[in-house]
Amino acid sequence: MKALGARSAFYVGFVVGTCTLYVLLRQVGFTRDLGSRESEAHEKSLLEMVKEENKNWKKERLALFNLNHPHHTGEDGTLADTLYKHVRILCWVMTGPNNLEKKARHVKATWSRHCNIVVFISSVDDPDFPTVGLNTKEGRDQLYWKTIRAFHYVMDKYGDEADWFLKADDDTYVIVDNLRWILASHSPEDPVYFGRRFKPYAKQGYMSGGAGYVLSKEALRRFVEGFRTKVCTHTSSVEDLALGQCMEKVGVVAGDSRDTLQRETFHPFEPESHLTGTFSKTFWYWNYCYYPIVQGPQCCSDLAVSFHYVNPSLMYLLEYYTYHLRAFGYKYRYQPSEPNVIQDFNAPAPGKVEIGDIEEKLGVEEQEGEKKSPRT
């Protein structure tokens, strides 16, 4: 009996020993690999971040000047480049010291790289990021003060270096190339502004703040002038409505930003809500939109300009969907017309291309396109 007990104890011990060591080996193998890889990756990424930033941006006077219009391997960006030179957009992003690392950083890494100039508006100057502090405090009640001061600031410092002035939040995602497509058919000397048009409280409506809105140079001039002559004042802290009411007073027109199929381009929510959500009948949205609301896939233009309530990971996701992921050889259903590029007759800004040149370039491109596309 004793011998049997000892033998079975031996076998049990053997099995236990094998299993324990097996588990141990796997753990050690795992953790050793993981540990070294992670620390390596982290070090590399910090260095890379600094290098990348110095290559693409010129930091000057607390703003970022885009040195290269971002290009993608294998793409033909001639048309986008032409519009980049001809339709200069200054983007200012409403943020705050507590949101620089949480939100603004991701705006800087994604869509704002496509603006000609980017200014991050905060309550505190930060020469590293860089952000501009405008003598305001933080908080929802400061929004219109920030907006007023921001527009005055960009007019003062960069008024001559851009044609259009976009305001966005640090949770707005903007596709600047599509904004240029819309704006190219208008003159920056026209008193007009564009965004997601809302109808209540103002005769011609006003533009949703979160979805972003863009003022022409003339509209900006009139806004600043309006405050100088006290035609406009700080009427309320509801930034988008207050601005809309000022625009109306100074004769700036609320433009229609929809595409050629009347589909909206500026969006007050994220893509999933517009594409798949059904808004309840009592939701404020139904009473606010100036144009008829469409739910489902036709809610949104192929050439969408903005989405709101976009968190950091959604920013990178949208960047991937917009600029990276594509279906090889796919012929898009929506073939937008080319914009009528209008020349500035007063003083051609540096780098402006003659209409003739653009037409020639577009004409040549069309020919090439036809040669390569057909066979179905």
Place this chain on the structure above:
Amino acid sequence: MMSEGSSFMKGMVLGGIFCLVMSFFENFNSGTHSEVHEHLHHHLKPLSKDELEKLSESQMSDLPLQVRVYCLIMVTPKLLVHWATANDTWSKHCDKSVFYTSESSKALEAVDLQEQDEWARLRKAIKHAYENAGDLRWFFVARPTTFAIIENLKYLVLDKDPSQPFYIGHTEKSGELDYVEYDSGIVLSYEAMRRLIEMFKDEDRCPERGHALWKTSEEKQLATCLKYSGVFAENGEDAQGKGLFNKKSVSSLISDSMGQNPADVVEACCSDMAITFAGMSPSQMQVLMYGVYRLRPYGHDFHDSLTFLPPKDSDND
């Protein structure tokens, strides 16, 4: 009692040593084996842009006819919402898409295989697809929880001859067996299907109902049957070596990249020509549909040498 205790200890020590020896042995073995595998076309890439441009006019006109895809989508009534979404989105881009179900559902059309066992169902579906292929030569097997960009699949196999055996997807290893992971989609050429169906007749090496105590997953059973017919799994990747078949969702991959590559999140994340993503909700799939087939920045064009037209009667692509 003392002798039992010491026997136990002796047993443990010997067990530990045994394990160590076995693991060294295994590493040595698998090390050499994987090298050999690497040599056999384990990584499959699409044609480069230069190679595409070198093709003659007649070759170019033939290609769109050759690369036509038959999609087999394996559904169950439990996955009704995903089934409806696959029906409404990506499957419209297959040249022929057929839904194969375990039992019929009044809501959606499908070939009712009346079979609860997943492996048996897959076998039946494969046989049905092969018999109804017409002149289609490429087959794509997926569950409705996968989202596929068929145009990019066509781009991957553009220059591959379907009368050769191809078995492509996201490959994983289970011991000695290289298999294609099911959730990220399985691509089979006409010849691979033919050999597979021949092998189905072999009840010993490729049984319909397994006799083992535990069930092997269908993806591994498929790999085994194919291996016996001389067809080996290949990993689909782009020119930079990034996997084209993903078993995770886009948002999941982006989150991973934000942690690992904060300086270059999007570039490091996923391929531009990705073919599949898995584990996405129906709403996320609708957004992906918009993101792939519609959303784009104006003025950036890719003059691809081939054109694929959008499907008829569709409003979300």
